[in-house]
Amino acid sequence: MTWILANIEQILELSIEHVRLSILPIVLGFIIALPLGWVAHRYQLTRGLILTLVGLLYTIPSLALFVILPPLLGLPFIGEANVLIALTIYAVAIMARSTADALASVDRDIQQAATAMGYSSWRRFWAVDFPLAGPVLLAGLRVVAVSTVSLLTVGVIVGVDSLGYLFTNGYQRGILESVLAGVVATVVIALLFDRILALVGAWLMPWTRVKGAS
Amino acid sequence: MNLFLDALAWIGDPTNWQGSTSIPVRIGEHLFYTVLAVLAASIIAIPLGWLIGHTGRGREIAVGISGAARALPSFGLLFLFVMLAGVLLRGPSTVLVLVLLAIPPILAGAYAGLEVIDRRVIDAARSMGMTEWQILWRVEVPLGLPLLMGGLRSGTLQVVATAVLAAFVNLGGLGLPIVEGIALRDYDRMLGAAMLIIALALLLDALFAVLERYAVPRGVRARRAPELRTAAPRRRAAAETPATT
Numbered sequence: 532m533t534w535i536l537a538n539i540e541q542i543l544e545l546s547i548e549h550v551r552l553s554i555l556p557i558v559l560g561f562i563i564a565l566p567l568g569w570v571a572h573r574y575q576l577t578r579g580l581i582l583t584l585v586g587l588l589y590t591i592p593s594l595a596l597f598v599i600l601p602p603l604l605g606l607p608f609i610g611e612a613n614v615l616i617a618l619t620i621y622a623v624a625i626m627a628r629s630t631a632d633a634l635a636s637v638d639r640d641i642q643q644a645a646t647a648m649g650y651s652s653w654r655r656f657w658a659v660d661f662p663l664a665g666p667v668l669l670a671g672l673r674v675v676a677v678s679t680v681s682l683l684t685v686g687v688i689v690g691v692d693s694l695g696y697l698f699t700n701g702y703q704r705g706i707l708e709s710v711l712a713g714v715v716a717t718v719v720i721a722l723l724f725d726r727i728l729a730l731v732g733a734w735l736m737p738w739t740r741v742k743g744a745s
Numbered sequence: 746m747n748l749f750l751d752a753l754a755w756i757g758d759p760t761n762w763q764g765s766t767s768i769p770v771r772i773g774e775h776l777f778y779t780v781l782a783v784l785a786a787s788i789i790a791i792p793l794g795w796l797i798g799h800t801g802r803g804r805e806i807a808v809g810i811s812g813a814a815r816a817l818p819s820f821g822l823l824f825l826f827v828m829l830a831g832v833l834l835r836g837p838s839t840v841l842v843l844v845l846l847a848i849p850p851i852l853a854g855a856y857a858g859l860e861v862i863d864r865r866v867i868d869a870a871r872s873m874g875m876t877e878w879q880i881l882w883r884v885e886v887p888l889g890l891p892l893l894m895g896g897l898r899s900g901t902l903q904v905v906a907t908a909v910l911a912a913f914v915n916l917g918g919l920g921l922p923i924v925e926g927i928a929l930r931d932y933d934r935m936l937g938a939a940m941l942i943i944a945l946a947l948l949l950d951a952l953f954a955v956l957e958r959y960a961v962p963r964g965v966r967a968r969r970a971p972e973l974r975t976a977a978p979r980r981r982a983a984a985e986t987p988a989t990t
Binding site: 586587590591592593594595596598599602608674677678680681682684685688694695697698699701702705707710711713714717718721722725 | 748749815816817818819820821822824825827828829902905906909910913914920923927932935936938939940942943946947950
């Protein structure tokens with residue numbers, strides 16, 4: 532406990548850094564996965580192709596991805612870009628499948644009613660399909676947020692200081708409290724992201740509130 | 746792409762295929778940890794998942810566990826357990842972490858496999874006079890097998906990925922050449938090991954994909970219609986309009 536109290540400033544600094552680094556992959560993952568998931572849902576031909584590809588990307592262990600990305604993209608091995616791109620790839624991998632599932636969950640009758648009322652494809656997507664797919668999209672996004680926060684800790688191996696620094700530093704110097712504080716802070720941030728997304732979801736989609744779903 | 750050729754050369758170098766620090770030894774260590782952890786996790790999680798799925802009791806616990814487990818950073822957990830257990834017990838404590846990480850997806854697969862079965866099928870089995878035990882073994886387990894395989898698949902991949910990090914507590918595996926490569930600034934070795942890790946993960950993924958397909962009972966497979974979209978809704982709407990008017 533004394534170590535944690537003595538180093539509370541560093542723990543807080545690393546937590547803020549952790550939050551900062553987590554946000555970009557989550558947002559980018561969502562934005563990139565949206566058209567990908569739409570294409571996967573819309574066309575039979577691309578469905579298997581895209582979902583298989585993102586499935587394979589997701590199977591790559593994070594450390595292996597950190598090593599293989601720099602020569603592929605011409606990036607330096609040590610650095611934020613490497614980690615952020617890798618985490619974005621994982622986010623897209625989870626979110627593209629969620630988006631395809633979410634769009635498939637929209638009631639066909641409602642889509643046809645919208646089409647019958649004269650909605651163009653583009654307008655129907657944003658005014659009808661997208662909001663109705665919202666709950667499943669949100670569920671996917673919450674998974675993305677939590678796993679991004681957790682995976683970011685591995686980035687310390689390639690020199691990106693997040694809460695993962697407390698793991699390696701604590702292990703090398705034999706400070707159990709450091710590792711413990713890192714694990715607890717990571718879980719707290721992950722759950723915080725999850726709660727915030729759930730609250731934003733309930734605010735944006737008031738019709739889901741009735742069931743009391745969190 | 747020169748770096749990749751160098752990495753392939755590292756993999757192909759005969760000196761890396763002999764002795765106690767060779768590539769086959771690292772692959773063996775990696776597979777040993779993976780198989781051990783997935784087996785142990787299965788022994789715990791599959792009966793528990795079936796119990797929850799069959800009785801319908803405790804499903805909140807199953808959902809809660811698999812949700813909360815995603816938030817746990819496996820990297821930190823590994824260090825935490827090894828430090829708590831002491832350096833001498835770092836082998837068992839690493840396997841314990843791998844087991845803990847494999848349990849949630851396997852539990853979810855076992856439980857969800859039983860959960861998604863049409864209630865009428867189970868009622869039919871019960872009305873035919875099957876005992877609860879027979880319902881579980883002859884109806885629920887076979888029908889739930891594909892989802893269980895899916896759970897084992899994600900559990901195994903989670904373990905393979907975390908076993909890479911075992912190298913940071915000096916336990917070998919395919920992560921070790923990466924750790925050595927970082928220390929020696931030997932990128933060929935790192936990249937070679939990363940390619941082997943990816944190959945291993947993809948191979949195991951493919952294996953489970955095949956198992957998942959074979960796990961579908963024959964009667965179910967014959968009936969399943971492809972659930973794909975056939976035409977744009979606008980055209981569908983036109984096609985489905987009654988022709989009488």
